[in-house]
Amino acid sequence: MEIFEVIQPGPLTTVQDLGRYGYQQYGVPVSGAMDNYALRVANLLVGNNEGEAGLEITLLGPQLRLLEDTVVAITGADLSPMLNNNPLPMWAAVMVGCGATISFHWPKKGCRSYLAVAGGIDIPKVMGSSSTYVKSHIGGVEGRPLRAGDCLKSGKARPGILERKLAPQYVPEYRDQSEVRVILGPQDDYFTEKGIRDFLHSEYTISTEADRVGYRLQGPRIEHKGGADIISDGIPLGAVQVPGDGLPIVLMADRQTTGGYAKIATVITVDVPKLAQAKPGDKVRFLQTTEEKAHQALRECEQTIYALEHCIQQNH
């Protein structure tokens, strides 16, 4: 069923789900929502499975015309979403009628907004995922960002979805100064003590070279013991690589599958969304944590999502 017509696409609006797994061994990046918490919650609000495809909207939003009555939820960055001429509540399932227009006025907080529709965006999967990887033209709408005139389809919605709002304690607050926790390694032994101290005790600024591949940061240069080059190995999400110039790059959803710069640390899973919502000019500090604490934080986050899913199902 055709659900949206794209009137204006916005600078970078793509179809994303939770990513493409199993193909990194062939050089295919994972991709998927940069802020997967926001996409998962948006899906749950409209009665979908958490991993359905939605829209990832970057800074300036698109203008979409509804082609059917449906339920949508917008989460993530506050880009001032509007339904016709009225503000559209965020982190909520909202009924929208055929012919209505969803638009976005200006970015207020955060960087990436997610729009889920009841039934999910129905688009052929490529290598098991609907996520768009623009650089290699894989997935989504012909492997590219949305364009004016595109029509998107939705899958079958669960019956009886109600309007509802997420409890405020589950809505993250996006700040222009964030602290993200990291686990040192895999190549922390490539850096001097001073290098590691500078990395963990300085403020870094997100540069204008920040996109779905990674964020280049400005701040104190991190000192290597010798060279910055390693024999290329794999790259986990959130890896912080430090090339020869000493300025760290945090690798995000569309990162290459392998790379040849030493990686000082990796951002823990639950803190990746904070970076996903950071914009050029925002500040970030890295705090060292342990595997055990990171897993505890992950369990708490997953329990929250589980609770949301459970209470949403009970409402039916």
Add this chain to the structure above:
Amino acid sequence: MFYERPRFLAGGDKAFFIEFGNAITPELSRRVRRLLLAVQNVRVPGVIETVPTYRSLLIHYDPLEISPTELRDRLETLEQNAEDSELPRPTVTEVPTVYGNEYGPDLEFVAKHNGLSPEEVVRIHTGTAYLIYMLGFIPGFAYLGGMSSRIATPRLGTPRSRIPGGSVGIAGNQTGIYPAESPGGWQLIGRTPIELFHPHKEPPALLQTGNHVIFVRITPQEFTRIKEEVQQGTYRMKETPVARKGESGNI
């Protein structure tokens, strides 16, 4: 070359690396593959994805399904048992390639740089079977090992903004094939009409880690014919098993 014991390196809270050494050698690559195949065969619970590279295996796992301690123990056991396991017999894939002219605009430069004639560069480049160490950089791109240092050439000073898909190039001691149009700084010596990556095929990459590649010289006419066959889906790739030690052939 090998560490005394494999090193487990942290890759955040959902991944770690098992690193076997710090060199690029066929022996290290086989060690990585042995563990990769062992993990795939046993289907260790909680393992989401494995990424083999030159000298390490990156394991992505779900810590809510298996504890890191348990996973590390299981991988250590698998690793010890896999040490002497037999790997599947690798294959050699023929990559038909037109050398020089508009297909390989840097062939002359590579020849001059090494004090050779273009013919000699082609003879050296087609005279070796290259080991596929890993895939990465862009989908379907194979890191090949074994190129003769006699044709090694540094990258271009200024990278090209557009290199056609199928271009065969040299960068330092490495040779490789661009699976798709891309910017890049490799010295281009030829081009192949075959398709190295297709998102709708399973697996999507033609070349597989652990196998070999050999470049076979073709004419521009053959290039056009093979390209048409590839587009129509009628082209048959030439793949043969690698000869074992004691058998004829020199890989």
